[in-house]
Amino acid sequence: MSEPLVQCAGVTKTFHAGELDVPALRGVDFTVRQGDFIALVGPSGSGKTTLLNLIGALDVPTAGRITVLGHDVVRLSRSARADLRLHRIGFVFQAYNLIPVLTARENVEFVLELQGVGAERRKLATQVLEQVGLGALMDRRPPQMSGGQQQRVAVARAIASRPPVVLADEPTANLDGENAEVLMHLMRGLREELHMTFVFSTHDARVVEHAARVVTLVDGKVAKDEDRPGPPP
Amino acid sequence: MIASTLRLAVRNLGRNTRRTVLSALGVGIGCAVALVFTGFRESVTEVYSRLAAESGPGDLRVGPVGWLPLRSDKTRLEGGEAVLARVRALKGVAVAAPRVRVQGLLAMGTHVAGVELVGVDPKVEQQSFRPVRRVVKGRYLAPGDGAVVVLGSALAEQLTVDVDDQLVVTVVQADGGMESALLTVVGVVGSGSRTMDLALAQVPLATASALTGKPGIAEIAIMLDDFAAVDRMQPQVQAVAGTNEVLRWNQVSVELARHLQQDAATSRLMGGVVILVVLLGVASAQLTAALERRKEFAVLAAIGMKPWRLVTQLMLEALALGLVGAGVGFAIGLPALVYLSTHGLNLSALFSSNMTFEGVIMDPILRARMGWWMVPYTLELAVAATLVGSIYPAIYAARTDPASALRSAA
Numbered sequence: 001m002s003e004p005l006v007q008c009a010g011v012t013k014t015f016h017a018g019e020l021d022v023p024a025l026r027g028v029d030f031t032v033r034q035g036d037f038i039a040l041v042g043p044s045g046s047g048k049t050t051l052l053n054l055i056g057a058l059d060v061p062t063a064g065r066i067t068v069l070g071h072d073v074v075r076l077s078r079s080a081r082a083d084l085r086l087h088r089i090g091f092v093f094q095a096y097n098l099i100p101v102l103t104a105r106e107n108v109e110f111v112l113e114l115q116g117v118g119a120e121r122r123k124l125a126t127q128v129l130e131q132v133g134l135g136a137l138m139d140r141r142p143p144q145m146s147g148g149q150q151q152r153v154a155v156a157r158a159i160a161s162r163p164p165v166v167l168a169d170e171p172t173a174n175l176d177g178e179n180a181e182v183l184m185h186l187m188r189g190l191r192e193e194l195h196m197t198f199v200f201s202t203h204d205a206r207v208v209e210h211a212a213r214v215v216t217l218v219d220g221k222v223a224k225d226e227d228r229p230g231p232p233p
Numbered sequence: 234m235i236a237s238t239l240r241l242a243v244r245n246l247g248r249n250t251r252r253t254v255l256s257a258l259g260v261g262i263g264c265a266v267a268l269v270f271t272g273f274r275e276s277v278t279e280v281y282s283r284l285a286a287e288s289g290p291g292d293l294r295v296g297p298v299g300w301l302p303l304r305s306d307k308t309r310l311e312g313g314e315a316v317l318a319r320v321r322a323l324k325g326v327a328v329a330a331p332r333v334r335v336q337g338l339l340a341m342g343t344h345v346a347g348v349e350l351v352g353v354d355p356k357v358e359q360q361s362f363r364p365v366r367r368v369v370k371g372r373y374l375a376p377g378d379g380a381v382v383v384l385g386s387a388l389a390e391q392l393t394v395d396v397d398d399q400l401v402v403t404v405v406q407a408d409g410g411m412e413s414a415l416l417t418v419v420g421v422v423g424s425g426s427r428t429m430d431l432a433l434a435q436v437p438l439a440t441a442s443a444l445t446g447k448p449g450i451a452e453i454a455i456m457l458d459d460f461a462a463v464d465r466m467q468p469q470v471q472a473v474a475g476t477n478e479v480l481r482w483n484q485v486s487v488e489l490a491r492h493l494q495q496d497a498a499t500s501r502l503m504g505g506v507v508i509l510v511v512l513l514g515v516a517s518a519q520l521t522a523a524l525e526r527r528k529e530f531a532v533l534a535a536i537g538m539k540p541w542r543l544v545t546q547l548m549l550e551a552l553a554l555g556l557v558g559a560g561v562g563f564a565i566g567l568p569a570l571v572y573l574s575t576h577g578l579n580l581s582a583l584f585s586s587n588m589t590f591e592g593v594i595m596d597p598i599l600r601a602r603m604g605w606w607m608v609p610y611t612l613e614l615a616v617a618a619t620l621v622g623s624i625y626p627a628i629y630a631a632r633t634d635p636a637s638a639l640r641s642a643a
Binding site for chain 2: 049053056058059078079082083085086087091093097099100101102106109110111113114115157
């Protein structure tokens with residue numbers, strides 16, 4: 001059995017909209033194991049993004065316990081959570097969210113620099129961009145690239161320091177079917193090649209096909225958690 | 234790290250060109266206005282201080298101890314001639330002008346005027362006393378002159394005298410006796426101020442001493458090579474002045490000095506208001522930018538950027554904006570200062586023909602002062618304004634909650 005990287009126990013998250021309490025997660029029990037390739041699915045408002053934010057130490061639960069890579073997120077200071085994200089977790093966002101004034105390579109280098117990587121960061125950034133198939137475009141800035149290319153840069157940025165866990169919130173939502181397929185193949189390849197763990201949320205049934213495990217959230221609860229047979233080639 | 238942060242900061246300025254241009258323009262215009270204000274303040278304070286010094290007291294004034302509270306002209310310097318020689322030998326002293334003053338009546342037929350007759354050294358007086366520099370009729374006093382007088386044009390008009398006319402002067406001597414003498418008018422001077430010209434009457438030093446019946450020098454007006462060296466030179470002059478007292482011009486012309494101080498304070502206040510407006514403008518623009526970039530800050534926080542690094546990032550952007558703003562400020566302010574320092578600002582329409590204050594003739598044309606001070610001044614002002622104005626926006630950005638910001642942006 002793989003060692004759990006993330007453990008959620010009775011995790012509740014409630015947002016406050018004025019006088020109104022809006023529950024997003026209601027007692028979620030959930031575990032992420034080393035090497036998982038998990039698709040979080042469910043209707044809008046079911047709590048997928050909230051759960052990803054909690055796993056990514058971007059937020060803390062209202063109640064319950066969440067342990068990420070051995071750290072109790074609730075007990076970590078803001079700065080310690082930033083450290084955890086910087087060194088141990090990679091993020092891929094739906095809207096790519098690259099720094100528009102930096103080139104593809106500089107975007108990747110930027111994260112490596114934040115991590116304190118020295119002179120070799122340029123070489124590392126080049127390597128990882130080649131790995132995602134963007135060796136020829138690394139000097140372009142995001143606005144000069146297609147959505148699919150930008151998302152691949154975002155993946156390169158997320159995996160540059162080989163974090164144990166990569167979280168992706170609707171990574172294919174802004175991509176056409178072809179680019180979505182390319183991205184999913186890329187993520188699967190990285191998982192196999194680098195033994196990384198991926199957790200991604202999605203609405204797209206074609207993307208779900210690539211998952212090794214599908215967790216369905218409904219009304220802030222885990223409605224179904226099932227392993228799938230091997231994904232399509 | 235700084236290099237890449239700076240590179241990112243500079244590139245970020247190019248992201249919203251219109252906002253950057255408007256912000257830099259705001260900073261630049263503010264700097265230019267502050268530059269002009271300061272240029273005027275520096276110039277007006279210095280020019281009027283010089284005018285005040287050249288209107289009687291000199292940069293430094295050597296007088297008998299106890300002269301200041303009573304301002305009596307009856308006392309004389311201790312060892313006057315020796316002190317004068319020692320003062321003239323000092324390095325940094327351009328002119329040392331000895332004087333004697335005596336109150337008297339000038340009469341020409343039925344026309345009489347009460348005046349302060351000033352005995353002077355003709356060789357140096359025009360260098361130390363600006364109002365007698367412009368001779369409108371005849372000539373100024375010359376070495377070797379005896380019973381002669383130079384009058385202000387308004388006084389000559391009042392007494393209905395012209396060059397070569399003779400006047401009767403009557404003074405009260407030190408022992409209380411009355412002394413009268415005939416003085417020949419050799420010249421008429423025009424200071425530019427009717428008030429001052431009504432009170433101007435100068436005779437050779439020896440003639441004044443003879444009239445008062447009391448030998449010696451009552452005061453020495455000193456003009457320095459460098460006006461700014463007044464504070465430094467005062468103790469040096471005091472060291473050679475013996476028991477006499479050395480006063481700075483602003484200790485003698487107290488009201489004018491106070492007026493100039495108030496003027497400078499008002500000018501600084503105006504400059505402060507300009508800087509405050511610039512600062513608030515920068516803060517507003519930077520805060521708007523921070524609000525627009527909230528999602529970006531959330532992403533940076535999400536990928537692990539520490540709050541202090543985000544603050545550094547934004548402060549470097551502010552620094553870059555400040556440098557651009559300084560360039561704009563210089564580009565706008567320099568031509569304005571060049572014009573105002575060469576052509577000046579003519580205020581004569583706002584005043585009567587007599588622009589005098591405490592016996593000092595004011596120049597109605599205000600000229601701004603230029604100099605290398607403008608470069609660091611503009612840079613410091615622009616950079617300080619943008620940095621201070623960016624503190625709150627930077628803190629706001631650093632406190633962005635990534636989850637909340639990303640949720641709002643979704």
